[in-house]
Amino acid sequence: MAEGAPETGPETGPGTVAGAGRAVRRSPLGGFAPVAGERVRMAETPFLAQVDVRADPLGEAAAGLAAALGTPLPVRPGTYTGPVTGYPPCSVFWLGPDKWLVVGAEGGTPQEGGPPGGGAAAGGSGPPGGSGTLGGGAAAGGSGPSGGSGAPGESGLAARLRAAAGDGHAAVTDVSAQRTVIRLAGPAARDVLAHGCPLDLHPRVFGPGTCARSTLARADVLLAAGEDEEFQIFVRSSFAAYLWAWLLDAATEYLR
Amino acid sequence: MLLIPCPWCGPRDETEFHYGGQAHVAYPADPGALTDEEWARYLFFRDNPEGAFAERWSHAAGCRRWFNAVRDTATNRIHAVYRPGEPRPVTG
Numbered sequence: 001m002a003e004g005a006p007e008t009g010p011e012t013g014p015g016t017v018a019g020a021g022r023a024v025r026r027s028p029l030g031g032f033a034p035v036a037g038e039r040v041r042m043a044e045t046p047f048l049a050q051v052d053v054r055a056d057p058l059g060e061a062a063a064g065l066a067a068a069l070g071t072p073l074p075v076r077p078g079t080y081t082g083p084v085t086g087y088p089p090c091s092v093f094w095l096g097p098d099k100w101l102v103v104g105a106e107g108g109t110p111q112e113g114g115p116p117g118g119g120a121a122a123g124g125s126g127p128p129g130g131s132g133t134l135g136g137g138a139a140a141g142g143s144g145p146s147g148g149s150g151a152p153g154e155s156g157l158a159a160r161l162r163a164a165a166g167d168g169h170a171a172v173t174d175v176s177a178q179r180t181v182i183r184l185a186g187p188a189a190r191d192v193l194a195h196g197c198p199l200d201l202h203p204r205v206f207g208p209g210t211c212a213r214s215t216l217a218r219a220d221v222l223l224a225a226g227e228d229e230e231f232q233i234f235v236r237s238s239f240a241a242y243l244w245a246w247l248l249d250a251a252t253e254y255l256r
Numbered sequence: 257m258l259l260i261p262c263p264w265c266g267p268r269d270e271t272e273f274h275y276g277g278q279a280h281v282a283y284p285a286d287p288g289a290l291t292d293e294e295w296a297r298y299l300f301f302r303d304n305p306e307g308a309f310a311e312r313w314s315h316a317a318g319c320r321r322w323f324n325a326v327r328d329t330a331t332n333r334i335h336a337v338y339r340p341g342e343p344r345p346v347t348g
């Protein structure tokens with residue numbers, strides 16, 4: 001989402017993308033205005049490409065993926081790497097000893113010759129700041145990006161990762177629509193999370209580069225800590241509005 | 257509230273876990289040869305000790321792995337956790 005994009009309602013808000021003809025895609029939190037307090041900031045990053053990867057970390061597929069990504073798959077529990085910039089820029093989150101979540105820009109990779117996040121697909125004009133056109137990659141029904149044959153509707157990132165896994169034993173699944181991302185930042189962000197998360201959120205334990213699947217306000221989330229007290233909260237699309245409302249409530253005392 | 261040390265993720269709140277009952281209950285080698293009573297015993301009958309008990313837990317809201325723990329049923333103290341396939345450690 002574009003920082004500071006005008007919030008003009010659910011139809012044209014920053015989480016909404018008008019595509020060709022009548023097609024309109026709404027992000028799970030497209031109707032909610034970002035929060036920009038001094039101590040707490042909150043905004044959705046919609047429509048990221050998310051790919052679930054399962055593989056033996058010592059196997060052939062993992063080696064192929066590491067070579068393509070330019071970084072080994074993180075094997076230390078509760079850590080993530082990235083964004084790695086060599087490949088389509090993406091981050092790799094440890095979910096389990098043989099499971100990772102690879103997260104990249106919408107569609108996974110810009111179209112050849114197109115601007116990042118823009119692209120020529122679908123012929124639609126993106127919102128201010130260009131959070132993307134309707135399906136930057138194969139989802140637009142056009143030709144998929146180079147580097148793999150994707151299943152219908154999946155992101156270019158999934159196709160590229162599947163190609164990178166080669167013939168090794170691995171499962172590469174596009175889960176982009178499963179979750180959206182809430183970015184929570186500011187000096188009070190940790191305190192807001194602590195209102196409803198059982199993790200030890202002390203910076204000594206949960207500092208930049210760490211991630212964990214856990215619960216926040218009893219909703220399943222993947223939580224990742226970045227630099228400067230910025231957190232990414234991956235939440236299921238169907239839980240996003242509930243969690244946003246809960247976060248707003250938890251943040252009330254820090255927004256005065 | 258228990259603080260359960262997942263073998264992969266480290267200590268996590270009990271609310272992230274599912275309980276899986278007694279560990280090391282072996283599937284019958286020849287299920288067809290069992291009498292109804294033996295089958296019922298395999299399915300439904302479990303130890304219920306006061307003291308150290310090897311049991312299964314799943315880190316359902318975390319890494320989603322199953323693992324084993326030796327927990328004292330009287331004190332809730334967890335003496336050891338170990339991964340599936342590993343033998344039950346000797347605990348004091």
Ligand SMILES: [Zn+2]
Nearest residue numbers: 262265315319
């Ligand atoms: Zn775990």
